[in-house]
Amino acid sequence: MARAVARIDLGAVERNCARLKAELREDAELCAVVKADGYGHGADACAGAALAGGATRLAVATGAEAAQIGRRLPQIPLLTMGALAPDELGDALAAGSEVAVWRDGFRQLLAARGRAQGRAVRVHVKHDSGMGRLGNPDPSEVLALARACAEDPLLELAGVWTHFATADEPDSAFFNEQLDRFAAVAAAVKAEFPGVIAHAANSAAVFRDPAAHFDMARCGVAIYGLDPLQGDPAERGLAPALSLHSYVADVKRFRAGASAGYGQAWRAPADTWVGVLPLGYGDGVRRGLSNNAEVLIGGRRHPLVGTVSMDNLTVDLGPETDVEPGDAAVLIGSQGEESICAEEIAQRLGTINYEITCGISARVQREAA
Numbered sequence: 001m002a003r004a005v006a007r008i009d010l011g012a013v014e015r016n017c018a019r020l021k022a023e024l025r026e027d028a029e030l031c032a033v034v035k036a037d038g039y040g041h042g043a044d045a046c047a048g049a050a051l052a053g054g055a056t057r058l059a060v061a062t063g064a065e066a067a068q069i070g071r072r073l074p075q076i077p078l079l080t081m082g083a084l085a086p087d088e089l090g091d092a093l094a095a096g097s098e099v100a101v102w103r104d105g106f107r108q109l110l111a112a113r114g115r116a117q118g119r120a121v122r123v124h125v126k127h128d129s130g131m132g133r134l135g136n137p138d139p140s141e142v143l144a145l146a147r148a149c150a151e152d153p154l155l156e157l158a159g160v161w162t163h164f165a166t167a168d169e170p171d172s173a174f175f176n177e178q179l180d181r182f183a184a185v186a187a188a189v190k191a192e193f194p195g196v197i198a199h200a201a202n203s204a205a206v207f208r209d210p211a212a213h214f215d216m217a218r219c220g221v222a223i224y225g226l227d228p229l230q231g232d233p234a235e236r237g238l239a240p241a242l243s244l245h246s247y248v249a250d251v252k253r254f255r256a257g258a259s260a261g262y263g264q265a266w267r268a269p270a271d272t273w274v275g276v277l278p279l280g281y282g283d284g285v286r287r288g289l290s291n292n293a294e295v296l297i298g299g300r301r302h303p304l305v306g307t308v309s310m311d312n313l314t315v316d317l318g319p320e321t322d323v324e325p326g327d328a329a330v331l332i333g334s335q336g337e338e339s340i341c342a343e344e345i346a347q348r349l350g351t352i353n354y355e356i357t358c359g360i361s362a363r364v365q366r367e368a369a
């Protein structure tokens with residue numbers, strides 16, 4: 001009996017990576033994205049599983065994440081993808097991470113850091129092909145920046161890259177526009193610097209178009225067995241790695257009209273039994289699931305009723321029940337024949353599966369399964 005545990009099936013992460021690797025063009029590398037603590041799954045353990053499944057590189061977003069991964073896996077090429085404030089940059093470089101560059105001022109700062117550390121900084125020049133976030137939107141400036149990096153002995157030009165805005169929208173023509181723009185930039189850079197790797201694809205793009213694979217794909221969501229298109233992961237041969245478990249702390253009789261939780265947001269329509277589970281939004285079970293979710297107990301779905309509190313939530317067990325205090329409860333995952341996936345919860349909340357697993361808080365124990 002544990003209050004709130006996220007079980008992480010590392011074998012599933014490994015198999016999902018093997019599945020992605022098989023989908024990739026033959027010589028394209030798989031880079032496993034383990035930022036945000038591996039999308040809530042635990043970065044260290046998932047990085048190891050991803051490498052076992054065929055990933056050959058890792059990526060994170062922040063300096064602190066780079067420090068964590070670089071310390072454990074110093075031999076694996078690591079890319080820090082995010083913008084880096086000076087302190088963070090120090091953490092990323094000390095961890096041996098490669099970094100992104102898209103402005104000349106930052107290139108100069110990186111060269112100064114290269115001189116200070118007595119070792120060239122490996123850089124990936126980022127093209128903003130349409131995401132409208134990080135990266136340089138001007139193809140000629142991207143090429144000029146790549147040349148400046150390649151010519152500077154304090155820097156090593158390792159990559160040219162971009163990120164798609166609509167890879168997960170099957171009807172979006174904008175994906176092809178971005179792909180065309182980046183393909184031209186990548187070809188120009190690689191014509192002068194053939195050793196450089198070009199990369200663009202996230203998980204959705206891997207499944208969408210082999211032309212987006214280039215030399216490497218940066219996959220996050222799919223390695224955890226979450227569906228990049230918010231559908232059924234099994235349809236793409238992916239298996240969810242995370243399940244979220246709790247237990248029934250109490251079972252109590254409710255008379256018709258009795259209410260559960262803050263604000264009396266639910267009243268028993270008839271006499272019933274209510275189970276109390278000792279987890280809540282402090283664990284990442286979002287308050288928006290109040291009167292708007294189901295929980296598995298005894299292999300059956302039961303409606304979550306009333307307001308989700310920080311540390312508790314309540315479940316309607318029905319007028320007759322064999323559920324007892326101590327029984328296992330599953331909020332994400334399978335029990336018997338039933339299963340609830342992160343995509344279902346995301347849909348109820350009007351969000352995406354990424355946010356569901358990233359939102360499972362640090363208070364929830366992660367357990368390798």
Ligand SMILES: Cc1ncc(COP(=O)(O)O)c(C=O)c1O
Binds near residue numbers: 163201202204218228
């Ligand atoms: C720059 C970049 N590349 C790759 C990824 C991985 O994307 P996904 O999780 O959709 O595979 C992300 C994730 O948000 C990202 O920000």
